[in-house]
Amino acid sequence: MQTRPRLVTSIPFWVLLVLSLASVIGGLVIVFQQIDAMQAVLDDPNATVVTVYVAQSWAIVGAVLLGAGALGILTTLAVAAVISTRPRPDVSVETIDWTSDEESAPFAAAPTVAAAATTAPAAPLVLEDADVETPSDAPAPAAAAAASHDAPKLDTGDDTPRA
Numbered sequence: 001m002q003t004r005p006r007l008v009t010s011i012p013f014w015v016l017l018v019l020s021l022a023s024v025i026g027g028l029v030i031v032f033q034q035i036d037a038m039q040a041v042l043d044d045p046n047a048t049v050v051t052v053y054v055a056q057s058w059a060i061v062g063a064v065l066l067g068a069g070a071l072g073i074l075t076t077l078a079v080a081a082v083i084s085t086r087p088r089p090d091v092s093v094e095t096i097d098w099t100s101d102e103e104s105a106p107f108a109a110a111p112t113v114a115a116a117a118t119t120a121p122a123a124p125l126v127l128e129d130a131d132v133e134t135p136s137d138a139p140a141p142a143a144a145a146a147a148s149h150d151a152p153k154l155d156t157g158d159d160t161p162r163a
Helices: 011-043 049-085 113-117 142-147
Strands: none
Touching: 011 049
């Protein structure tokens, strides 16, 4: 199982490479055309200063494009070298044996209603120091829940009767 995209399918990598190659080719074309134009003008005795200086400026623009393209190609080579030398994490994939009749649950079962009833206190809560008046014949909420026949009876292991 692969955890990161491959360099072959990386769109930014290929865009950088294609634009770098286009910049190198465009820069070379501009530089060679302008050098040819400067040679033709310099050999002409009727050439003006404007025609000579304009060709030099365009030659400089072509050289900048050529340098930017070369820098882009070097960057793509560096990215490819870093990606290829980076260690891949060891990812193991667990396969499922569909032919096995064993029923081993990978996940814990959901808690049942009996587990929810274990959180209720077993004996009624008696407040000794409180100044709250409660009628003595009213059952406590926990005792009322335990007395209902919907709640399951829990065996706590304690055989002593509770009052």
